[in-house]
Amino acid sequence: MADILVTTTENIPGKDYEIIGEAFGVTTQSRNAISDFGAGLKSIVGGEIKGYTKMLTNSRLEAISRLKEEAAKMGVDAVVMMRFDTGSIAGDMQSVVAYGTAVKYQN
Template sequence: MMADILVTTTERIPGQEYQVIGEVFGLTTQSKNVIRNIGASLKNVVGGEIKDYTKMLDEARNVAVDRLKQNAANMGADAVVMMRFDSGSIGTDMQSVAAYGTAVKYL
């Protein structure tokens, strides 16, 4: 079950022995609507946090981790170790987020 997949940024899970299944990832690409992009552009003039973009990135990270868990479950994994994030811009108003790690099965 996907909810039971442990995701950790560490290399080892204390007290667990496991075998490596392979690499696993979850991806998403998101953008904000035109009106929010205009608001973000105005905020860029005065400075400060652009909360709509912060929220978008937070949502994107959550979606990427959920997809990582689902892909790991589909592989028969019990956990994902060494999970990391990578992100990048696509154009001026889209953001891509990848969550990746190593899927493992408990012995």
């Protein structure tokens, strides 16, 4: 996969580019039953549920990786204005999408 720059900024210093289109990467993950049971117990006493934190961190990394793959297929150099969006599915699954504007350098 090409080295695609992904940035949350609108502009890339020193680069002129044309907008090619929207690019995104999505993943949906769930924890196993044992982790869900542990999370239920943790919700009684409060505090961070580390299993879910790890799942969401991994989901974000996977979504960015898939965003880069999609951008590479489009033949672009970078993705600007990258954002994340998340949502729950059926109460025990989490979907994460990374999306942004795919651009091609004009230099």
